[in-house]
Amino acid sequence: MKHASPLDIQPDLVVDLLVRFLREEIGQSGFDRAVVGLSGGLDSAVVAALCARAFGPAHVLAVTLPYRTSNPESEAHAKLVADHLGLAMRRVEITRMADGYLDQERVELPLRRGNVMARSRMIVLYDLSVEWRGLVVGTSNKTEILLGYTTQWGDGAHAVNPLGDLYKHQVYQVARHLELPRAVIDKAPSADLFAGQTDEAELGFTYAAADAILYHLIDERYNEEELVALGHSRELIRKIVDRVVRYQFKRLPPLIAKLSLRTVNRDFRYLRDWEHSR
Amino acid sequence: MDCKVVLVQNNPALGHVRSNLEQHVASVEAAIRAGADLVVFPELSLTGYFLKDQTYELGLEPDAPLLAPLLELSKKISISFGMVERSREQRLYNAHVFLEQGRVLSVHRKVHLVTYGMFDESRDFAAGDRFQFVESRLGRFGFLVCEDMWHLGGTYLHFMNDVDALIVASASPGRGADASGESLASVRIWQTLLGAVSLFTQTFVLYANRVGWEDGISFSGQTCAFDPFGRRIGMLEGFDPGELAVHMRSSELQRARVTTPLRRDEKPWVLLGQLEQISGLRAKPSAERA
Numbered sequence: 156m157k158h159a160s161p162l163d164i165q166p167d168l169v170v171d172l173l174v175r176f177l178r179e180e181i182g183q184s185g186f187d188r189a190v191v192g193l194s195g196g197l198d199s200a201v202v203a204a205l206c207a208r209a210f211g212p213a214h215v216l217a218v219t220l221p222y223r224t225s226n227p228e229s230e231a232h233a234k235l236v237a238d239h240l241g242l243a244m245r246r247v248e249i250t251r252m253a254d255g256y257l258d259q260e261r262v263e264l265p266l267r268r269g270n271v272m273a274r275s276r277m278i279v280l281y282d283l284s285v286e287w288r289g290l291v292v293g294t295s296n297k298t299e300i301l302l303g304y305t306t307q308w309g310d311g312a313h314a315v316n317p318l319g320d321l322y323k324h325q326v327y328q329v330a331r332h333l334e335l336p337r338a339v340i341d342k343a344p345s346a347d348l349f350a351g352q353t354d355e356a357e358l359g360f361t362y363a364a365a366d367a368i369l370y371h372l373i374d375e376r377y378n379e380e381e382l383v384a385l386g387h388s389r390e391l392i393r394k395i396v397d398r399v400v401r402y403q404f405k406r407l408p409p410l411i412a413k414l415s416l417r418t419v420n421r422d423f424r425y426l427r428d429w430e431h432s433r
Numbered sequence: 434m435d436c437k438v439v440l441v442q443n444n445p446a447l448g449h450v451r452s453n454l455e456q457h458v459a460s461v462e463a464a465i466r467a468g469a470d471l472v473v474f475p476e477l478s479l480t481g482y483f484l485k486d487q488t489y490e491l492g493l494e495p496d497a498p499l500l501a502p503l504l505e506l507s508k509k510i511s512i513s514f515g516m517v518e519r520s521r522e523q524r525l526y527n528a529h530v531f532l533e534q535g536r537v538l539s540v541h542r543k544v545h546l547v548t549y550g551m552f553d554e555s556r557d558f559a560a561g562d563r564f565q566f567v568e569s570r571l572g573r574f575g576f577l578v579c580e581d582m583w584h585l586g587g588t589y590l591h592f593m594n595d596v597d598a599l600i601v602a603s604a605s606p607g608r609g610a611d612a613s614g615e616s617l618a619s620v621r622i623w624q625t626l627l628g629a630v631s632l633f634t635q636t637f638v639l640y641a642n643r644v645g646w647e648d649g650i651s652f653s654g655q656t657c658a659f660d661p662f663g664r665r666i667g668m669l670e671g672f673d674p675g676e677l678a679v680h681m682r683s684s685e686l687q688r689a690r691v692t693t694p695l696r697r698d699e700k701p702w703v704l705l706g707q708l709e710q711i712s713g714l715r716a717k718p719s720a721e722r723a
Contacts, residue, residue: 163612172607172651175672179646315649424485426648430449 162324162370166332169325170205173317177209180315181290183428188214188289192280192310193236193244194347195219195229197330197339198294198318200236204333205317206292212241216287220276223250229347235336245283249275269348273309281312290314298323298362301369302395303402304346304354311405322370323362360391368395434572434597434683436470439463442656443474444645444674447481450491454479454502457514460676461506467678470571474514475602475643475656476543476579477527482604483647484517488557492519495530495537507532511569515578515602517558518542524559529576529602531567541565541576545584551606551650564590572597572681575636579603588630593701597686598637599630605642607653607672620655624665632663635689635696637681644672661689 181189189206193199206215217240219233230246237244253268253275262268280291293313295305297320305311318326323344330340344354344362355361368387371377372395377385382392408420417423441460445453457479464472476482480491493499495518503512511533518528518540526542542561546554564587566575575591575598582588582601591599609618623640631638637660644654657668658679667679690696 159612161611164610165612165615168616169610171672172610176646176649176651180649183646425487426447426483426485428447428647429487430446 162322162366164325164328166328169329173205174209177205177317186290188287189292190216190280190284190287190289191292192276193217193219193233195232196344198296198326200335200339201326201330202292202294202317203236204240204335207240215242217242217244218280218283219246220249220279222253222272224350226347232339236339239336247279265349270306270309272348273306277309277312295319296321296323296326298365298369302398303405307405322366324366365395368392434681436571436681437468438471438639438679439469440639440641440656440677441474442644442654442669442675443478445478445481447647448487450479458502461512465510469510471511473600473639473641475641476604477515479514479516488517488525492517492525494519495540504532504535508535511571513600526561527558527578529578533569539565539567543578543581545580547580566591566594566596575599577601588634592634596636598639598681601638601640603642605653607651617653620653627659628663631659631661635661637661644674661686
């Protein structure tokens with residue numbers, strides 16, 4: 156038996172809750188259909204499976220959004236997942252829309268190119284959500300959100316996100332519980348924004364290490380000395396803490412300069428689920 | 434005290450008092466048809482929980498004309514439900530109201546508002562300043578709204594007041610899906626607390642908790658009841674709305690209190706004396722000061 160981790164969750168309970176979350180929060184907005192961008196990776200596969208359970212496969216649109224440099228394996232894995240779940244799959248290649256800008260402005264920097272691709276995908280998903288009459292469901296997990304390893308207004312843009320409070324380790328647990336295809340569970344996580352990219356190579360540390368530090372730092376409120384005492388390197392702890400602090404802006408809505416006596420989200424405070432009582 | 438209680442595990446629409454009221458009426462009518470004597474709803478059952486600025490908009494007096502249908506139904510069944518109470522002084526309370534025989538018999542204003550972590554109740558609500566109990570046609574009930582249950586004081590006062598049953602109304606967010614136990618950590622801890630309190634107080638404990646979601650936060654349900662021996666006598670499993678019917682009998686209260694006469698042997702004066710020493714709650718007589 157694998158050694159139990161303090162991050163271990165009860166996947167059956169989590170799936171039950173997340174299916175209810177999707178149904179109720181999307182239902183609250185007056186919808187019963189979802190749009191999911193399927194990258195071929197683990198997170199979007201889990202989200203697609205949760206949506207299929209919540210709304211039925213016929214109510215979930217899986218969209219694959221390849222760019223000309225995308226690894227063909229990503230699309231193959233996306234198709235594998237969609238077929239496995241019985242989802243309608245739509246292929247929208249973003250090459251022309253992205254290159255329209257990238258070529259015109261001669262954008263070379265991989266970071267900028269990656270961001271343009273992520274935001275092109277967002278544009279397509281949001282447009283298709285109108286046609287499909289469903290909401291865009293996000294796929295960012297807690298590890299990515301805390302590390303700021305998302306593109307703001309790109310993959311970070313969505314109506315609701317079932318994975319945002321699950322570390323990568325926990326997403327794996329859910330994926331295994333949902334019996335998703337092994338090929339998707341076993342491969343190295345990649346944003347696939349440029350050839351050969353893997354998340355862990357780009358970040359400079361493994362998800363397992365990040366998860367262990369983040370869990371204790373955030374959920375258990377450990378300080379640096381306590382994290383060192385757990386056996387983590389001080390250098391890695393600081394690197395991760397830096398990212399958590401630096402990318403806080405990605406986790407919050409834009410700042411509004413307060414001028415009036417009642418400012419949106421400051422002292423005009425209502426939930427999204429606000430309903431009128433007449 | 435021999436009576437049948439229906440605990441309602443509802444999922445109120447946030448801020449939609451009219452539709453929630455309709456649901457309350459339907460649940461009460463169903464409880465009447467089922468032959469129940471008392472129906473208990475969760476905390477803020479009429480309004481939903483994370484109200485923020487809606488708190489000010491939804492405050493009502495417990496005898497407001499809007500609530501007349503419940504008052505009318507209370508001629509047939511006792512009703513305990515949660516609402517935002519607007520007082521004469523324009524203060525807003527997280528209140529649990531008890532209706533009986535067409536009258537508002539009591540209003541418990543939550544004493545221990547939660548203002549930490551994910552909670553911000555003190556921002557919008559005024560805190561109650563007493564633990565309300567009611568002398569009902571069915572028996573003596575003590576009220577605790579959610580966090581009130583976590584402080585020994587309220588439970589102790591109800592114990593000292595010889596209540597027959599505690600009505601614990603809650604809107605407890607579900608959290609902690611860790612693998613170290615079954616169900617949610619928040620549910621596990623509530624079950625421990627409820628069982629322990631029924632043991633300590635030797636009363637029935639009636640726990641009504643809501644379900645549903647508000648902006649990504651779930652409410653964990655598991656509405657349940659305990660007998661005066663700390664034994665669970667019923668529970669709604671899972672996270673769906675529902676009703677739980679339980680019976681309360683005086684004979685059980687008698688049995689528990691004869692077996693272990695905790696209230697008879699309680700020594701409140703010891704507590705009182707030591708509390709004064711600990712916190713200097715009461716100024717010493719002037720002669721002593723000199």
